[in-house]
Amino acid sequence: MTKHAIISGGSIGGLFAATALLKAGWHVDIYERTEVELSGRGAGIVTHDTLNNALRAVGADLTDLGVQVQDRVAFHKDGSRVATLPYPQIVTSWDRIHQMLRRLVPDGAYHLGKHITGYTQTADNVSALFSNGTTRTADLLVGADGFRSAIRGQMLPDIKPQYVGYVVWRALAHERDLPSDVHSAIFPNFAFFTPSQSQIIGYPIAGQNNDLREGNRRYNFVWYAPAPAELLRDMLTDETGQHHPISIPPPLVRDAVLQDMQERAKATLPAGFVEILSRSERPFFTPIYDHHSPVMHDGRVALSGDAACVARPHVGMGVTKAAEDALCLAKHAATSLETYSQTRVPASLRAHLQARELGSWMLEEDAQNADGSSHVRLTEIMRLTAATVA
Numbered sequence: 483m484t485k486h487a488i489i490s491g492g493s494i495g496g497l498f499a500a501t502a503l504l505k506a507g508w509h510v511d512i513y514e515r516t517e518v519e520l521s522g523r524g525a526g527i528v529t530h531d532t533l534n535n536a537l538r539a540v541g542a543d544l545t546d547l548g549v550q551v552q553d554r555v556a557f558h559k560d561g562s563r564v565a566t567l568p569y570p571q572i573v574t575s576w577d578r579i580h581q582m583l584r585r586l587v588p589d590g591a592y593h594l595g596k597h598i599t600g601y602t603q604t605a606d607n608v609s610a611l612f613s614n615g616t617t618r619t620a621d622l623l624v625g626a627d628g629f630r631s632a633i634r635g636q637m638l639p640d641i642k643p644q645y646v647g648y649v650v651w652r653a654l655a656h657e658r659d660l661p662s663d664v665h666s667a668i669f670p671n672f673a674f675f676t677p678s679q680s681q682i683i684g685y686p687i688a689g690q691n692n693d694l695r696e697g698n699r700r701y702n703f704v705w706y707a708p709a710p711a712e713l714l715r716d717m718l719t720d721e722t723g724q725h726h727p728i729s730i731p732p733p734l735v736r737d738a739v740l741q742d743m744q745e746r747a748k749a750t751l752p753a754g755f756v757e758i759l760s761r762s763e764r765p766f767f768t769p770i771y772d773h774h775s776p777v778m779h780d781g782r783v784a785l786s787g788d789a790a791c792v793a794r795p796h797v798g799m800g801v802t803k804a805a806e807d808a809l810c811l812a813k814h815a816a817t818s819l820e821t822y823s824q825t826r827v828p829a830s831l832r833a834h835l836q837a838r839e840l841g842s843w844m845l846e847e848d849a850q851n852a853d854g855s856s857h858v859r860l861t862e863i864m865r866l867t868a869a870t871v872a
């Protein structure tokens with residue numbers, strides 16, 4: 483008889499789990515708590531061979547995957563180049579990958595506005611519990627419900643994501659809006675600016691509706707900036723005075739917070755990046771949290787993607803890690819979730835630790851390097867950022 487999996491969370495991790503299980507002959511149902519189809523606000527995602535192979539394995543069509551970049555370039559605050567590393571790579575967007583996977587899941591199997599709060603299980607089956615009081619029973623439950631996972635909260639109540647002391651500001655500028663000098667110096671490159679205690683990463687991605695034509699693309703601006711707990715609390719407080727613990731919806735970020743960020747950008751960043759920022763759609767920020775689960779299963783329940791472990795975005799492995807979880811899960815789900823867990827826990831930990839190390843290099847204090855000219859780890863940062871962690 484066909485086995486049935488329930489998946490909590492319909493973002494990229496949930497879709498990867500669903501498509502891999504479908505390929506392995508399972509019947510799947512995804513339950514996503516958000517009421518409307520998800521959107522990544524155009525956020526950029528760096529691809530790796532591992533990710534591309536996983537997309538092919540679940541049946542995705544990789545045509546027009548993204549923008550090809552050739553070089554990684556580190557900049558001085560004065561706009562000159564500090565270092566260049568040839569590193570051909572395709573950079574794409576969260577929306578593009580989400581669309582590629584979403585179309586592989588039948589509409590009848592993707593349920594919006596359904597919030598899973600926990601589970602019960604017997605030797606024969608597992609039941610997902612919904613916030614409206616209903617339950618659904620299946621052979622397998624996958625917690626792909628992100629870093630604040632309700633499934634992990636029940637499975638591993640002691641594992642709590644920890645704020646790491648900095649946020650990432652993200653923004654997108656339309657290619658056609660950039661001055662020609664900024665465009666020619668920065669736009670085609672995977673760019674870095676690595677002053678003491680901060681970091682910029684930037685790269686081109688497709689325009690609206692995956693438009694890859696020159697002039698129609700966008701530049702993805704990513705700026706890691708320290709925010710001690712007290713400052714973060716202020717940044718997470720909206721105009722009405724309401725504090726949003728963990729993260730704040732972008733439209734609710736106060737104008738004063740945006741203005742303060744723009745002023746710090748002017749004082750810290752090369753003029754070309756300040757231009758990109760000033761011509762971007764409303765920037766938004768995400769606080770960075772760490773967590774890692776020592777096991778990824780409990781009976782018939784498995785964790786995958788960010789629910790199991792977060793690798794900070796420095797390694798650009800969030801999507802790739804979720805893809806590898808999914809393929810491994812599909813391989814072992816019918817026989818041994820323990821083998822799944824034993825395989826994926828150490829692999830996730832490697833990505834998690836590499837990301838933490840990159841984060842710690844970024845936070846190193848060095849008065850000589852306020853202009854980004856002399857980070858002692860620059861070569862390693864350029865080589866290991868958004869690179870596959872084996």
Ligand SMILES: Cc1cc2nc3c(=O)[nH]c(=O)nc-3n(C[C@H](O)[C@H](O)[C@H](O)COP(=O)(O)OP(=O)(O)OC[C@H]3O[C@@H](n4cnc5c(N)ncnc54)[C@H](O)[C@@H]3O)c2cc1C
Nearest residue numbers: 491493494495514515522525597598627628787788800804
């Ligand atoms: C909008 C968005 C933008 C992103 N941008 C980037 C980026 O630029 N770079 C990068 O590396 N990574 C980014 N990520 C993270 C990256 O996509 C993830 O690391 C990777 O996709 C794996 O995520 P995930 O599906 O495991 O978790 P998430 O992306 O966090 O998704 C979890 C999903 O589960 C749903 N959910 C949560 N709780 C419940 C519940 N109780 N019941 C039902 N559903 C629930 C959430 O609504 C969400 O859709 C982004 C994620 C999102 C959602």
